[in-house]
Amino acid sequence: MTTVGKMASMTQRLVHLDLKGAAPKLSYLEEIIPLIQQWGATGLIIEYEDMFPYHGDISEVASSQAYSVEEVRKLLNMAERYNLEVMPLVQTFGHLEFALKHETFAKIREIPHYPTTLCPCHPDSVTMVTTMLDQVLEMHPKTKWFHIGCDEVYHLGKCDLCRRKMADENLTAQQLFFGHVKAVATYIKTHYPTITPIVWDDMFRFAQVKDLKTSGLGGLVEPMIWHYLSSFLLPENLFDNLSTVFPDIWVASAFKGATGVCASMTNISFHVENHLSWLRLIDEKGSKFNSVRGFAITGWQRYDHFAVMCELLPVAIPSLAMCLSVAKQRVFTQDMHMHISNQLEFKPGLPLNPYQCHVPTECRYPGSAVYAAMVDWIQIQAKCEQFLQSDTLCSWMNDYNIERGFVNPMHIEPIVTEATNILARLCEVQIKVQKSMEPIFADDTVTEWIQTYLEPKSKRFSDIVEKGQKVLGRVNFKSYEEKMSQDT
Known part of the structure; x- marks a missing residue:
């Protein structure tokens, strides 16, 4: 007390x-x-x-x-x-x-x-x-x-x-x-x-x-x-x-x-x-x-x-x-x-700090569907940040290597798979957020929230999936010397 x-x-x-x-x-x-x-x-x-x-x-x-x-x-x-x-x-x-x-x-x-x-x-x-x-x-x-x-x-x-x-x-x-x-x-x-x-x-x-x-x-x-x-x-x-x-x-x-x-x-x-x-x-x-x-x-x-x-x-x-x-x-x-x-x-x-809560939570009160949708959002948001800042993405699928085709499918395939799964989850969360907000807020508010927070993340992961799929479709192994020669 x-x-x-x-x-x-x-x-x-x-x-x-x-x-x-x-x-x-x-x-x-x-x-x-x-x-x-x-x-x-x-x-x-x-x-x-x-x-x-x-x-x-x-x-x-x-x-x-x-x-x-x-x-x-x-x-x-x-x-x-x-x-x-x-x-x-x-x-x-x-x-x-x-x-x-x-x-x-x-x-x-x-x-x-x-x-x-x-x-x-x-x-x-x-x-x-x-x-x-x-x-x-x-x-x-x-x-x-x-x-x-x-x-x-x-x-x-x-x-x-x-x-x-x-x-x-x-x-x-x-x-x-x-x-x-x-x-x-x-x-x-x-x-x-x-x-x-x-x-x-x-x-x-x-x-x-x-x-x-x-x-x-x-x-x-x-x-x-x-x-x-x-x-x-x-x-x-x-x-x-x-x-x-x-x-x-x-x-x-x-x-x-x-x-x-x-x-x-x-x-x-x-x-x-x-x-x-x-x-x-x-x-x-x-x-x-x-x-x-x-x-x-x-x-x-x-x-x-x-x-x-x-x-x-x-x-x-x-x-x-x-x-x-x-x-x-x-x-x-x-x-x-x-x-x-x-x-x-x-x-x-009731978690006093939902950012530190790792146990699935259910609740029911006026607007609780928005609460549940935001719990899903902060969880997928954390997963997005972890993925985007990972050594795996930075090491094997950075823009420099992608532009030059200097890639190994062994690393690219799991990256694309994980990015695809995260993108699918982002789409699910967007549907849940929209459905929970619509009874409470005007359409402009719902659109603004989604376009401010969710859509930039979805676009980022769509880009990763698209780039990964393209590079996997045209893999042509290059030596380090060939890659360096492109730069000169």
Whole structure:
């Protein structure tokens, strides 16, 4: 049993639905939202990105796969039915690729050829952001909190407008950042006075206390401190500094999407340790604040808008169940592990790290077919890598020798046989992945996953089989001297 000390309970446990990749169909959310509530969630953070049905002047921001107005209403009704608070999340500074990639909004980029960060000094920037906020808030009249993002603002004070403003007003890049956050947060508080803006903390982490105090953000926003590792790397004085300005904070852990940009399966042990570390840290630091409102349990689907998809939501449902239970009960025990394992019908048991599991696993829960398909995928992926990096392939079927016909069928034949078997297995896995994903995701999502991960591997092995078969069909033994003469 792993446990932590006792502290004032955090009332909120919000599950983050990241919709910027592999947004699930509403029919799937209908299946898992009751489970999320049962495992201890009190709410949802819905990061819409380009999946919200934006309209009017910003209609092109919406993806062609965006939820309809009716679907958003249905999602919100689901949440209300299970007493789950909804905190919308709309990026308003950094990570705005989903909007800034469009030429219409190129003029408000901080760096013209980087569609990542908004220029805080362009007169159209706040207008564009507040238009998004208004449209989202119109559909969320009951929300108490609104997350305005503002993490990882990589480019500050780079464009001519920003440099001029910094020079004219003697501002630092940090103060420029605070100014934009204040403008967005003030807009929300002015037009929606019952809503509290939430902001990621990372751009605050190395700010001087005097800058925090003069930022005007105290009492205006609540920081959400995010950290996804078990060993904390946060600045030692972060909590002291924040507590001088912000009476209330949130913390953000993760249940998926934080262990590798190309990860296919979820390492549950990693995320459980992250939650236990957070609980210990809050025991130590939480008294500095009026309240630590609760956990935001994030589940990232891409590292950013242009990144590949990482662990799919159905794969991470067991991790979410475990992390919610740990956050609620403040303990991780074998009984908890066994209870969730039985509930999700894992046989012989739920592996805490599927990458290290060598026993065939069966399970049954909403989306478990995707879990089973991804287990097959990581196993064949490992076999592919082992084959491609083998001395056998490099020694007897390298491109140099193949091009010159300097080969021995005794070595080529087993290589081609093994590559053919792996290719056949890749085709089987592709069928299984497609069949498991289609009920849960849009066709574009299924196609993207297969073409990102599976098809490149299949093409690589098709090439090996084709080259091997061709060279076996025209074997003409050459001496080493003949081979060398070709090069000269």
